[in-house]
Amino acid sequence: MPSQGRATGSDFDFVRSASALTDAAARAGAAIMAHFQSLTEVELKSDQSPVTRADKDSEAIILAALAAFAPHIPVISEEAGGALAQLGRRFFLVDPLDGTREFIDKRTDFTINIALVEDGRPRFGLVYAPARALLALTPADGVAVKAELRPEPRGADFSALRPTPLKVRAANPQALTAVVSHSHNDAPTEAFLSGLNITERSSAGSAVKFLAVAEGRADVYPRFGPTMEWDTAAGHAVLEAAGGRVATVNGTPLSYGKVESGLRNPGFVAWGPAILAETQGA
Known part of the structure; x- marks a missing residue:
């Protein structure tokens, strides 16, 4: 060792x-x-x-x-x-x-x-x-x-x-690839994606979804169902270091140490190219 x-x-x-x-x-x-x-x-x-x-x-x-x-x-x-x-x-x-x-x-x-x-x-x-x-x-x-x-x-x-x-890819806003939760997809997620030009999508479990964006295989990963901070922090760190961004639905960075909520996360969107997060207000 x-x-x-x-x-x-x-x-x-x-x-x-x-x-x-x-x-x-x-x-x-x-x-x-x-x-x-x-x-x-x-x-x-x-x-x-x-x-x-x-x-x-x-x-x-x-x-x-x-x-x-x-x-x-x-x-x-x-x-x-x-x-x-x-x-x-x-x-x-x-x-x-x-x-x-x-x-x-x-x-x-x-x-x-x-x-x-x-x-x-x-x-x-x-x-x-x-x-x-x-x-x-x-x-x-x-x-x-x-x-x-x-x-x-x-x-x-x-x-x-x-x-x-690892580096996020430069996305084409007219042809985006989304990755969603395999076990926890929901109506708010589908509503969010309907407002984007999604031409490809896949589903996966765990922090693999963050890696899909960090590797440049996907452009966006929305998650509006319940998650805990330990579910997201490591993938968030990797994606951010690869040039991506993770923001709440209000556009603020997803933060950690939310003791008052028992370390529960709000809904969030993980993006590859940060410019999309700005233009879409996610």
């Missing part, structure tokens, strides 16, 4: 974060994939959403890695929770298995999401789709990359990967 070091000092160390959290993601991804073909345990949480042993095993690996790497930074994770009152200006958001329904259905569009929020914005993001061996993260401020990463119980060394830049 590579030497990870600790995140110390007054600023966030992107290089060490990329190393430590890529290693944790590879191990968490291996734990998830160990359950993929022989899923035996599915429970329903109080909100009736499913949780599996894969969620819990992945979370244990990531939380242990964050505790060793950045013990001074609070962590909020979907399954383990966390003390909202103690968040402060800087904290991690973790979704150890985003897209649990897709995982249960044996689809490949589920991800591990790890984000650092600072002063209300996602400053660092890592999204890992282990079934697709796709890693996307922000190894420097304002930089987004992707790399092939196979799930590995012994961990992985980010410096040994061959990352390539």
Whole structure:
């Protein structure tokens, strides 16, 4: 396992974060994939959403890695929770298995999401789709990359990967491509899309939708149904570093640390080219 070091000092160390959290993601991804073909345990949480042993095993690996790497930074994770009152200006958001329904259905569009929020914005993001061996993260401020990463119980060394830049594409407003939620599409989403010139569309689960825009395979991802901050922060960080934008329906940047709402997000739209967000008022 590579030497990870600790995140110390007054600023966030992107290089060490990329190393430590890529290693944790590879191990968490291996734990998830160990359950993929022989899923035996599915429970329903109080909100009736499913949780599996894969969620819990992945979370244990990531939380242990964050505790060793950045013990001074609070962590909020979907399954383990966390003390909202103690968040402060800087904290991690973790979704150890985003897209649990897709995982249960044996689809490949589920991800591990790890984000650092600072002063209300996602400053660092890592999204890992282990079934697709796709890693996307922000190894420097304002930089987004992707790399092939196979799930590995012994961990992985980010410096040994061959990352390539992520950049949103220049869109044609007369021929836009949309990506929507596979499990949570709704009437407001369809109404929003009807006001755009959408010529292609696809559906997916999890933070894979953010990556579709960040990779230049889609131009817009609207989401008006309920989401939590750990669902979106990592993908938001990657997309923003790739040149995209995530805004609420009122046009303001989607913010984080919304303790008063229990970390629930309002409706939002993720855009590739920022100019469209301005002209459409999203």
